[in-house]
Amino acid sequence: MSKIKLRPKSPVRLVATLTFLLISLQIASIIGQYLAHQFSIHRAIDVVERRISLDSAFLDVGNETLNTPANRYAIERYLERLEKVLEEKNLPVVVSEIQGVRTKSDLTEFPRLHRTTFENAEQTISISINSRNPLNEVGISWLSIILALLISPLFAFTSKKRRAQSAREEIVLPPKPRLVINLQEKTISNGIDDKVVTLQNKPLCFYTALVKYCIDNPNESLPPHKDVPHELMALANKCFGRLIELGHTKRKRPDFNANLDKTLSEIRAALDDVFTGYIDEKETYYPPRAQGEGSRSKQHSYALPSIKEDDIEIIGN
Template sequence: MKTYDITPNDWLKGGLVTLLLFVIFQLGALVGQTSARLYAEHEAVDKIKARISLDLQFLDVGNQTLRTPPNQDTLKAYLNRINTILSEQQTGVWLVSLQSVTANATGQPENARLTQLVLENSEQTVNVQLATKPLYRYLSFSPLALLAALLVSPAFVKVRTSQRRAVKAAALAQPVPIVKITPKLTVNLNEKTLGNGVNDVTVQLQNKPLCFYTALLHYCIENPNAVLLHHKDIPPELTNLASKVFTRLMELGHTKRKRPDFNANLDKTLSEIRAALDEVFAGFSEEKTRYYPPRAQGEGSRSKQHSYALPVLHASDIDIIGE
């Protein structure tokens, strides 16, 4: 069985489309009614002019040259007879006056539109006044306009619904983009932890390795080409940065001890940092490389010449909380 997926919005749109189409069709019907009425009036006026022109030779309309007045009784009877014929034929036209003689006002339309005519013969001119019903009296509701709107509107709604379904189908057919989440080192001084910003894995560090590693991050960002050798003391700038971090830990209430010697047991400090990073970035070995202090390779003097400076980092590569 065929079903239709019609939503409340479709019903609303269908109603609005039907209303709009009805207004358009009704306006067309009103234009047609107006045009037909004006044409009928034009035909009726032409016939009245022709009839009066033929009857003038038998009517006593007076003579301006001889200064004789029109025959009131004869002309009134003539006007009433013509108006009776016009009323029976439902022309909507009324003969108001002929020369200065006015017809009986009974049956004359209200709010009529008056038209002045001048008929001429060889002897004189005759003034005729006609009245026609106002156009709005001929305008009416068109059932055909409503019927046409009801028949046509479903086609528009169906087209719109089909278009929407096509758009939905195309959207469903498109592959859902896979967003790759890149781990990012997060140093939380408030909790003295390292994290990766992706999951809930965090590792807590002691004060000395935490201060040294935080300072090392800043130092390597500011000095991307730095060379830090194991057999030499750490640069004063790096020491100052580590001391500032330690002071911040004191402000946060994590320690009351004396500032540690960051040059002492440097290998142990770096080992603790690497162990924490191994745990934090488990499963993200490629991303871990940028944050990982390189291990010394070889033995003896060769290992001492190895730099533990971090690869090129940018400030946007890390998040430090509580600094």
């Protein structure tokens, strides 16, 4: 079982980590305190409005219909009693005015003003409610400082094992072999080393067409006991025409249906040479051999089902 050795980080990184944690946790704490205070103000205003609404039936706030004024003395006494109730409930608001009658209390600690009105059976009642400044309710959170001091040691050490693993991940992987068909040189190669194999016209054209056909038809079966599909034959003839354009031959086009076993054997032999040392990668490009029942088995197919366009490169196409 391998041991993980811990190594301390540099002091600068430790200080930076601690500072980042302190600032982040403190900001989160301040935002939480501010939102909590705002919520408490809204809740307190709802409580005050509900309380005054219930008491308004017994409070002489005047009557607009009868044109009678508010009883200032009664309202001032009510404001005093209401202020004591709010203090007992520790609510961050105070009622500063009801129906134009102001409280005699000092409102220095309650600078923010909220005005509201509601209607009872007789008239509309206006209320002014003052609340504490939310900025005065937020401050340094000692809990966030303690958490930062407790968490920062977790980032104080790094393991050699993790460093070694990161170094391994940064190592560039060797290039993956891929089939390179060069119609200009009539060769195939793996795109990595200098190993190049020259193919005759017929197997070169048929294999180039086979690769293209299998990319376009990944689920198609190609049993050797049946004739070559028309699309595959057309691709092979087109490739042969390209060899004529490149000046490699002037002979007439061969019959790609004839001697199919021999053509596939030549292709496999060339791939064995090109992909020496790359057995797993070769399977992608290798036309499968018949297993058990001979090359004419009805279950056999020489198609390349796993080949994709990114797996090949055709030069001079």
